[in-house]
Amino acid sequence: MPKRSSVLEVGITGGIGAGKSVVCEIFKSLGIPIYDADSRSKWLLGNDEKLKHQLKETFGAKAFTPDDLLNRIFLAEEVFHNPQQLEKLNRLVHPRVGEDYEDWVKQHQAAPYVLKEAALLIEAGSYRRLDFLITVNAPEDLRIERIKARDPQRSMEQIAAIIKKQLSEEERQEIADFVIDNSGTRLLIPQVVKLHRFFCEKGKR
Structure with missing residues (x-):
C-alpha cells in the first residue's frame, strides 16, 4: 500500500512485560513523538x-x-x-x-521520525504500513515477574493466557528489523541512542 506521509514511521512492539513503555520513554526523552496505540x-x-x-x-x-x-x-x-x-x-x-x-x-510531519507503540502491532498486521519495526525482547520468566510486580491483581492463569495469545519472542524477531534487548544484561540507553541516530539519518532522505 502507498505510504501515507513523508515522515519516517517506526513501530515498536514486544510481549507483555517486555518493557516497551520504558524503551518508549527513552525515545520520548530524545524528542521523538510516541503514539501509544493501546492507550x-x-x-x-x-x-x-x-x-x-x-x-x-x-x-x-x-x-x-x-x-x-x-x-x-x-x-x-x-x-x-x-x-x-x-x-x-x-x-x-x-x-x-x-x-x-x-x-x-x-x-507530526516535522519530526525526525515517529514511533507507533502497540502490543499487537504484528498480529494486527499494521506493521506492514510502517518503515521499520522494533521488537523489545526479554525472557518469559523475567516478563512474568515484571507483570506480577506491575499488575498484582492479575493471576498467573490470566498472565499465562495473555502470553499464549501473543506471538513468541522468536516469531517477533523473525519479522522485526531491530531487536532491543531488555533482559537486564545490556544497557538500554545505548541501544536506543544507536537506533535513534539511524532513524534520524534515514528520516533526512
Whole structure:
C-alpha cells in the first residue's frame, strides 16, 4: 500500500512485560513523538461516538453502563475466551485506531521520525504500513515477574493466557528489523541512542 506521509514511521512492539513503555520513554526523552496505540484504543472505545454505536450494535446495550460509560468488565468477559467475539471487536477497533494514527502522523510531519507503540502491532498486521519495526525482547520468566510486580491483581492463569495469545519472542524477531534487548544484561540507553541516530539519518532522505 502507498505510504501515507513523508515522515519516517517506526513501530515498536514486544510481549507483555517486555518493557516497551520504558524503551518508549527513552525515545520520548530524545524528542521523538510516541503514539501509544493501546492507550488510544481504550480512549476511542469509550469516547468515539461512531465506535460506541458499533459496539452497541455488535455486543448489545450491556456494552455500556446506564451512564453511557464503557462496560469494560462485560466486554472483557465477552471476548477473552471467545475468539469469534474477539475477532468482532478487533474488526471494529483496529480500523478506527488506524484512522486515528493517520491523523496523528499528519500533525507530526516535522519530526525526525515517529514511533507507533502497540502490543499487537504484528498480529494486527499494521506493521506492514510502517518503515521499520522494533521488537523489545526479554525472557518469559523475567516478563512474568515484571507483570506480577506491575499488575498484582492479575493471576498467573490470566498472565499465562495473555502470553499464549501473543506471538513468541522468536516469531517477533523473525519479522522485526531491530531487536532491543531488555533482559537486564545490556544497557538500554545505548541501544536506543544507536537506533535513534539511524532513524534520524534515514528520516533526512
